[in-house]
Amino acid sequence: MPKHFSPAEWQTINTHLDQNPTAYGMPERRDDSVILASWNIRKFGTLADEDGPRKSPGAFAMIERFCSACDLVAIQEVQPNTASLYELRDRLNAAGGTFDVIYSDITGRAPGQMGMAERSGFLFNTARVRRGDLASDLSFDRSAVVKNMNKALAESIAKELPPSDDPTFMEKVQHWLSGATQMAGARLKKFVQFIRAPHLVEFVIEGPGGDYQLYCVNAHLVSGDSKRERQQEFFALLEWLLLDSESTVAEDGKIFLLMADLNLDFESSVDKRKRGVEAYLTDLNSERNLRAKVNFPFLDGGFLTNARRDETYDHIAWIAQDERLPRGRHNALAGTLGANQFDYGMFDFTQLFVDAGPAQGQGTDPDYSKFEHDFSDHMPIWVRLPIPSNGQHRFTVD
Incomplete structure (x- = not known):
């Protein structure tokens, strides 16, 4: 059974977080905007087995605390057993929420065989987010x-x-x-x-000034030692979305929203990764004259999204032709346009656990063993968008 924080240590952590939640990137729920998040919650499946709870009560409560601030969460590593996903929904609703879930079939293995079996899940606030008509694997x-x-x-x-x-x-x-x-x-x-087929679900966010019609793609791309294989899956997915964007985005007015653990580790630095993505997009655009624009803000923000804070694995990105969503050149405006306007961030729970005390290790590194199995080995990331309105900021290019 993995190590975990004691109930008293979790109480210390929550008390410390209460003092300044935004200092650690915990999003704040606001009336006129929505929070769209993505989180690889490590092995989020059965509630308990013969060895006891899979997630300690304190870990599950912190998962619930983060998700309660969100309106749509794409969850990776949902296990074949979905008890934890339903328990999360039920706890949020017992606290006054109006959440629902949708998830994919098992992917990553053939029936009856060994493999990386898991599901892609969405948790969504039905008071803010409505399911659309489309739900499908990308294969x-x-x-x-x-x-x-x-x-x-x-x-x-x-x-x-x-x-x-x-x-x-x-x-x-x-x-x-x-x-x-x-x-x-x-x-x-x-x-x-794809080793694990990405899962696409349509969601609609309505407001007094129109709506966002989001084709949300929940993906957990291949991991492991082969950087070449990671590159291949990432660029195959990106090409799929870009080529389909001619009809889906440019003609139908949808927004592709990629919410994923991309295991994006094919270069030695974020700057090199960014240049590699930009070069690929430039080449494909010159070949096909694509109209949709792509933005990977978490390549700009300097975020290291795994719990050990040495890789940028997790991303929320969009392919759109919509002036209500920023292009890459506008990412620096995040958080400066008003309380309910565009922003993005990451809940840095590793720093929280260290600052609160329970995760302090013997040396300079945190004691990861106390939380990366019980809680998660990935940070949750999020984007804030205003509820669609006639007065919201428009990201135009002169």
Whole structure:
């Protein structure tokens, strides 16, 4: 059973947070704006097993405290057992909320087989956010998968096998084929299909000046040691959304809102990641003359979103053609336009736990073992948008 804070330590943490919640990035609920959040809550599934509660009471209460300030939360790592998700909804509603949930089928494994099985979940405040008509996984059809597989197979053969007139050709063919069961993983160095299918749900936020029609994409992309595989999934997802944006965004007026743990670790710094994304977008735009604009604000804000604060894994980003949503050049205006206008942030619970005292380790690093399993190993991130109104700020480009 993982270590966790004692009830007395959780009380100390909450008392410290009460003194200045915004200092740690805890969002504040306000009447004329909504909070849209994304959070990988580590192994958010069964409430208890033979070893006791999966989340300690204090950890679950802190999860509830954060979510109570939000209107829409995309949750990654919802487990096949959804008891914790429903318990979270029920606790929020018992406290006077009007929340509901929707989640995907199990993804990441085939039925009856081992794999990274989990669901993508949404928790939403029905007083502020209405479900739309669309809910679907994002997946490639069989012909596309076969085409991707054949292309990857041909490239793998070309790189790993010698010419057919090489005397060692047959020996190397036999060796290569002996690893056939691994071809979709380590042997094939090209994107074939998402390991865990992203989940898209339409939500609508209405106000006196119109509405936001959001196509929210909840994604938990592949993790592990292969940075190449992480890149492939990320750019495959981004290309999917960008190419579909011609009809969905430019013609239908929807907003793609990506709310995800992207495991975005394919360069050594946030600046390099940002330049890599910008170069990709520029190239694709020049090829297709796309009209929708893309904004990844958490690449601008200097946020390190894992609990150990050394990676920017988690993102809320949008693909839109809507002047009510900022472009990348406007991100510096976050929090300066008024209490209910555009802002974004991260609940830095690691700093909270250290400042309050219970997470202070023996050396310079916090004692991560006391919270990254019981609570989470990812920080929740959030974006504030005004309720649609005629007087809200418009992000125009001269």
